[in-house]
Amino acid sequence: MRIKAFKLERLFARYAEQAKYTLSQSSCESCSMKExxxxxxxxxxxxxxxxxxxxxxxxxxxxxxxxxxxxxxxxxxxxxxxxxxxxxxxxxxxxxxxxxxxxxxxxxxxxxxxxxxxxxxxxxxxxxxxxxxxxxxxxxxxxxxxxxxxxxxxxxxxxxxxxxxxxxxxxxxxxxxxxxxxxxxxxxxxxxxxxxxxxxxxxxxxxxxxxxxxxxxxxxxxxxxxxxxxxxxxxxxxxxxxxxxxxxxxxxxxxxxxxxxxxxxxxxAPDLLQRNHKIVLENLGMAEAFFKKHRDLFQWIQPNGGSTAFPRLLPPYDVTEMCERAMTEKKLLIIGERAFGLDTNHFRVGLGRLDFSKALAVFSDIADEIQAKRAEAAN
CATH class of the missing domain: 3.40.640.10 (Type I PLP-dependent aspartate aminotransferase-like (Major domain))
Structure with a gap:
């Protein structure tokens, strides 16, 4: 059996050690052995x-x-x-x-x-x-x-x-x-x-x-x-x-x-679910505020459950280019839609980690830079 490369996991394998921040994790905050x-x-x-x-x-x-x-x-x-x-x-x-x-x-x-x-x-x-x-x-x-x-x-x-x-x-x-x-x-x-x-x-x-x-x-x-x-x-x-x-x-x-x-x-299980669900809902509030602020760059589609969301970068910008820039310039790992076999300009946002605010802050810098270049081009 010859299987196509698992693009999603290959991206994590390629960039995880280089990345200082990760915006697209699907897993929830991990527990320690002691916990x-x-x-x-x-x-x-x-x-x-x-x-x-x-x-x-x-x-x-x-x-x-x-x-x-x-x-x-x-x-x-x-x-x-x-x-x-x-x-x-x-x-x-x-x-x-x-x-x-x-x-x-x-x-x-x-x-x-x-x-x-x-x-x-x-x-x-x-x-x-x-x-x-x-x-x-x-x-x-x-x-x-x-x-x-x-x-x-x-x-x-x-x-x-x-x-x-x-x-x-x-x-x-x-x-x-x-x-x-x-x-x-x-x-x-x-x-x-x-x-x-x-x-x-x-x-x-x-x-x-x-x-x-x-x-x-x-x-x-x-x-x-x-x-x-x-x-x-x-x-x-x-x-x-x-x-x-x-x-x-x-x-x-x-x-x-x-x-x-x-x-x-x-x-x-109930205690662990409650612990991670609380993290997700707090991060979801931060994500909603961020995407509302940058509504001219992104389309935010409200998730109903789990620990991920799948917003869209609006044209004329290309999400693959954005993900590559984020990794090269900011050491921020973002998983784009091609990992899921799409070409719709969406990307995954992981909401389950305690360090989400740090990754979002770096992503905010990227959004501000895109907007600044847009304003400069308009002038």
Missing amino acids: ILDMADPECKKLWDNLSLGYTRPAGFAPLREAISKRYTSLRPSDILELTPEEGIFIFMNNMLEPGDEVIVMHPTLPSLYELPRTLGCKVIKWPLEVTSWGWRLDVNFLAENISPKTKLLIMNIPNNPTGYIPVRTELDRILNLADRMGTWVFNEETYRGMEHDPAAALPSLADIYPRATVIGGLNKYGLPGTRMGWLASKNRQLIEECAGYKDYTTYCNNAPGEILATIAMRN
Whole structure:
């Protein structure tokens, strides 16, 4: 299998060490080892102190699967397969899809969600998110016109990275009804479920409400992305077992320290979510003020959830040129739309870090310089 370069991750790999500031991180503020261990209950403290660095169980650590299952309303620990989040996407796609299958993917989204089906020989139909006067939206009529009994899989990413889009419940129900009528499987990358900016906008996991749904989650939003711990969840026992068998050819089992740390985190999930959600909302306020001030340079599209936004640099300026200048002149890393397979002049803004104000201050200097050059050219 020959896969196209993962442009998003290659940009981070190329520039992360050179960058002094980063505006486009999707992960939330990371926790220290001490912070997590201080949260440990007596059982987890004992598990940590007596930890063996041998092989772990391939399906996962029972206390962790139990803790993860509590984030759902109807899933059992046996419905959950532990793995690395990106590994989970790779395993699911390879297990589910065959050459010639038709797949519909909401877009923009994480590049692996459309590149892996394409590499596997599927017909990929991109279902575009659109900008309206009230923010991002999915045209459900587009889905109605394109989904058919030939559609094997509908791939979603809600809350969406990079846009922060969340549908309302009536829209989600219509989407799932269309999928159900066609016998279509649904896969949702729902890493940021639980980080809706308005709690009233919260949606249930698709794994709880659609029988042919599989979802992926991880510890990104909890502040432990470095543990590389995540999970696939589905009520379809055969699918979970098949994915577990495929995992024998990838990581086989998870890392022992990560399982204990993840168990502690998931047992304290509400506190960790609240911690990072507070950071996101504070940074969102700063971002709104910045883009309002510079409305003649940028189009701000309000996100509804998660830790990212996807504003647009207005013409005649080019976002790729802006990103390159930011890195070269200011050591500020900005991820532009080409990393997501677009040419619409958007760029990702990450709202989950404590140092966001520093990156925004550097970005403000860039915006001021662009405006100064515009004024000079006008004179």
